[in-house]
Amino acid sequence: MSVNNIHLCYFSPTGTTRLVLESIAGSMKSAETRLHVHDWLSPESRASILECSPDDLVLVGMPVYYGRVPSLFHAGLPLSGNGALFVPVVVYGNRHYDDALLELKNLGEAAGCTCLGAGAFIARHSLNPHMGEGRPDAEDHAMMHDFGKQLAERAARHAVSGSVSVPGEMPYVPYGKTPFTPVLLDHDACIACGTCVSACPVRLIDPETFEPAKPEQCLFCYGCVRNCPVQVRGPVPAVAEVFDSRMNQLAARCTERRVPETFF
Numbered sequence: 001m002s003v004n005n006i007h008l009c010y011f012s013p014t015g016t017t018r019l020v021l022e023s024i025a026g027s028m029k030s031a032e033t034r035l036h037v038h039d040w041l042s043p044e045s046r047a048s049i050l051e052c053s054p055d056d057l058v059l060v061g062m063p064v065y066y067g068r069v070p071s072l073f074h075a076g077l078p079l080s081g082n083g084a085l086f087v088p089v090v091v092y093g094n095r096h097y098d099d100a101l102l103e104l105k106n107l108g109e110a111a112g113c114t115c116l117g118a119g120a121f122i123a124r125h126s127l128n129p130h131m132g133e134g135r136p137d138a139e140d141h142a143m144m145h146d147f148g149k150q151l152a153e154r155a156a157r158h159a160v161s162g163s164v165s166v167p168g169e170m171p172y173v174p175y176g177k178t179p180f181t182p183v184l185l186d187h188d189a190c191i192a193c194g195t196c197v198s199a200c201p202v203r204l205i206d207p208e209t210f211e212p213a214k215p216e217q218c219l220f221c222y223g224c225v226r227n228c229p230v231q232v233r234g235p236v237p238a239v240a241e242v243f244d245s246r247m248n249q250l251a252a253r254c255t256e257r258r259v260p261e262t263f264f
Helices: 016-025 043-047 100-110 138-157 195-199 223-227 237-253
Strands: 005-010 034-039 056-063 085-092 118-122 261-263
Touching: 005 016, 016 056, 016 085, 016 138, 056 100, 056 138, 085 100, 100 118, 118 138, 138 261, 195 223
Parallel strands: 005 034, 005 056, 056 085, 085 118
Antiparallel strands: 118 261
């Protein structure tokens, strides 16, 4: 079987999931294939359904939130597989991915895809830069490239086992609620560039005040914080100490280096 198109689909508010998928895809593309990139960050991009065909390969990457895929995708992916090969990839910050990989695999199959392989990779934690600091590193990228080569070889041979088994359980772990919605901490230092507005996947930041207009809709992705060029966003000062304490406790429990896992 020849793969005519590789669709790279990702939701990556802080850029790490995108980086992982690009690294994997780097060793998959050949002269015969066309690479198509689908950034699912904006509401507009998620409103359009990607129509695939049996000679397509769809590589979908998601960060892990609360041991799950982001809540925006719990009801389904903006994808119609029509028998396309599917590779779910989850990215997490050195804690664990819990049920996220199983959930993403199930979502792809529910969209009409056939799972070719799956992977879980590590990157810097979106909330805590001390967890997974420096990841993905050279060792991680080597494993991503090897994973990509294996996927390309299996796709060329149509080596689909029928049902790729990945860790996880159903029902999935309960999804958490956002405890500390980021806000604008220093109005004087803010340069009003609007980066936080466009970085927010649910468009909850007011483009005039740069404050969250609907805090209850926050995904806690920290895209607005990590992408702010002058670093003036974060939890409100009243809860900052509690937030820092929780992050320190989490980091203390997750000091062992976790390694990428792949499944076929």
